Amino acid sequence: MDSTTIFCLLFSSVLFLSLFKSLASGRRKLPLPPGSLGWPYIGETFELYSQNPNVFFASKVRKFGSIFKTHILGCRCVMISSPEAVKQVLVTRAHLFKPTFPASKERILGKQAFFFHQGEYHAKLRRLVLRAFMPESIKNIVSDIESVAVESLKSWEGQLINTFQEMQKYTFNVALFSIFGKDEVLHREDLKRCYYILEKGYNSMPINLPGTRFHKSMKARKELARILADILSIRRQTKHNQPDLLGSFMGDKEGLTDEQVADNIIGLIFAARDTTASVLTWIVKYLAENPSVLQAVTEEQEAIRRDNCGEDKVLTWADTKKMPVTSRVIQETLRVASILSFTFREAVEDVEFEGYLIPKGWKVLPLFRNIHHSPDHFSWPEKFDPSRFEVAPKPNTFLPFGNGTHSCPGNELAKLEILIFIHHMTTKYRWVKSHYRWSVVGPQNGIQYGPFALPHNGLPIRLSLKR
Ligand code: HEM
Numbered sequence: 135m136d137s138t139t140i141f142c143l144l145f146s147s148v149l150f151l152s153l154f155k156s157l158a159s160g161r162r163k164l165p166l167p168p169g170s171l172g173w174p175y176i177g178e179t180f181e182l183y184s185q186n187p188n189v190f191f192a193s194k195v196r197k198f199g200s201i202f203k204t205h206i207l208g209c210r211c212v213m214i215s216s217p218e219a220v221k222q223v224l225v226t227r228a229h230l231f232k233p234t235f236p237a238s239k240e241r242i243l244g245k246q247a248f249f250f251h252q253g254e255y256h257a258k259l260r261r262l263v264l265r266a267f268m269p270e271s272i273k274n275i276v277s278d279i280e281s282v283a284v285e286s287l288k289s290w291e292g293q294l295i296n297t298f299q300e301m302q303k304y305t306f307n308v309a310l311f312s313i314f315g316k317d318e319v320l321h322r323e324d325l326k327r328c329y330y331i332l333e334k335g336y337n338s339m340p341i342n343l344p345g346t347r348f349h350k351s352m353k354a355r356k357e358l359a360r361i362l363a364d365i366l367s368i369r370r371q372t373k374h375n376q377p378d379l380l381g382s383f384m385g386d387k388e389g390l391t392d393e394q395v396a397d398n399i400i401g402l403i404f405a406a407r408d409t410t411a412s413v414l415t416w417i418v419k420y421l422a423e424n425p426s427v428l429q430a431v432t433e434e435q436e437a438i439r440r441d442n443c444g445e446d447k448v449l450t451w452a453d454t455k456k457m458p459v460t461s462r463v464i465q466e467t468l469r470v471a472s473i474l475s476f477t478f479r480e481a482v483e484d485v486e487f488e489g490y491l492i493p494k495g496w497k498v499l500p501l502f503r504n505i506h507h508s509p510d511h512f513s514w515p516e517k518f519d520p521s522r523f524e525v526a527p528k529p530n531t532f533l534p535f536g537n538g539t540h541s542c543p544g545n546e547l548a549k550l551e552i553l554i555f556i557h558h559m560t561t562k563y564r565w566v567k568s569h570y571r572w573s574v575v576g577p578q579n580g581i582q583y584g585p586f587a588l589p590h591n592g593l594p595i596r597l598s599l600k601r
């Protein structure tokens with residue numbers, strides 16, 4: 135080999151190497167999505183929280199389109215609001231986007247709660263949860279849920295109540311029933327007391343020093359775990375195969391530790407209670423504000439009550455399938471109120487996404503509320519009009535329960551407990567919003583944000599028996 139050949143070889147291999155390198159790094163040359171990151175560290179947090187967050191998102195979408203970057207609470211993130219992009223993040227490329235929560239939430243709910251996870255552990259626990267909450271299972275607790283609804287409404291008669299707070303009690307009781315069946319009555323008050331302390335720490339700084347909120351929550355968490363361990367050991371002794379969630383977790387083959395069971399039960403109460411309670415609160419408000427809708431719902435429910443000879447506690451699963459008008463009211467409420475305005479994911483690697491780069495570690499936020507309020511998908515989006523759901527919405531334009539691997543396994547139970555509640559509320563009671571409390575120093579549009587959108591002051595109402 136002469137020196138020219140060597141030179142040529144060297145030269146071509148250098149050329150080849152550099153070509154290869156630029157090919158391999160081609161990905162990194164993709165641009166970031168459009169948008170602004172704002173000030174260092176604080177980013178655009180102030181802009182977001184100084185106004186109605188929907189106005190913030192909507193103005194960004196107008197300026198930059200359906201994919202844009204921003205910077206809130208110390209995180210760089212990409213917000214997405216087209217059905218196609220949301221489908222990719224939640225469904226078709228879900229493995230590239232893992233769920234992500236603030237540290238305080240993870241520690242208070244318990245690190246082993248399945249919705250913090252991806253992969254095998256998530257899939258296994260999710261299967262157990264779905265088994266307990268699928269129609270075949272919850273069919274059996276219709277009359278138990280009905281008793282809880284009837285008792286709740288009775289306790290409101292003639293009172294000025296905070297709708298949201300009362301709905302929280304209802305949805306807590308239903309959640310406890312679906313988890314523990316009849317077993318839990320003994321422990322109900324203890325579980326509630328601990329849970330109320332625990333939840334105060336959800337959004338606190340995760341500093342575990344005596345005196346801090348976080349510390350109190352962690353202590354309540356330990357006590358909750360102890361109560362749950364007691365319930366587990368009692369069940370093991372009696373060895374009954376119960377059809378509730380605890381029974382599903384305790385199946386012989388599952389081999390879950392007590393800690394895993396506790397983390398997942400606390401996590402489930404968290405996912406089930408306030409979500410459903412805030413949807414119920416919005417329904418009460420929309421029914422009060424739309425007399426013709428209330429009329430139609432009441433007529434539908436009265437027809438069912440007549441068929442049941444006006445008796446309490448006789449609703450069946452089949453009855454709840456004969457409530458199309460009421461079901462559309464629930465759907466429209468889920469759309470307009472969009473109580474979960476968005477959710478969080480995190481890119482597990484550098485991801486090429488619709489011609490842009492989403493760098494590893496960046497958060498990705500599907501903006502459900504923007505999709506639900508876009509005139510592209512729902513005409514006159516601000517109008518409350520349940521009849522729009524006479525036609526099924528297009529795929530991935532209506533995602534109150536999310537979609538894909540992490541979509542809501544409790545959605546059937548949520549709809550069931552809402553239907554049962556509305557049945558009794560509309561057939562037996564009338565209610566008025568309490569304008570006196572309602573109008574005191576509130577935000578202009580009467581909506582409170584964080585964690586869920588809620589009517590101002592939890593919607594004080596006065597309820598009275600009809601006739
Ligand atoms: C109307 C009330 C409810 C609404 C609007 C709602 C909404 C949602 C949404 C949007 C998600 C997906 C979040 C994401 O992808 O990041 C979700 C997940 C979840 N929901 Fe619900 N939910 C409701 C009631 C319930 C109930 C009653 C339960 C329990 C029985 C429940 C248990 C869960 C769980 C465990 C997850 C996590 C699933 C996973 O990561 O695989 N939810 N919910």
Ligand SMILES: *[C@@H]1O[C@H](CO)[C@@H](O)[C@H](O)[C@H]1NC(C)=O
Pocket residue numbers: 221225528529530531532533536537538
């Ligand atoms: C979830 O995504 C799948 C796949 O794109 C789609 O077929 C389905 O309709 C979506 N679900 C909803 C509720 O839009």
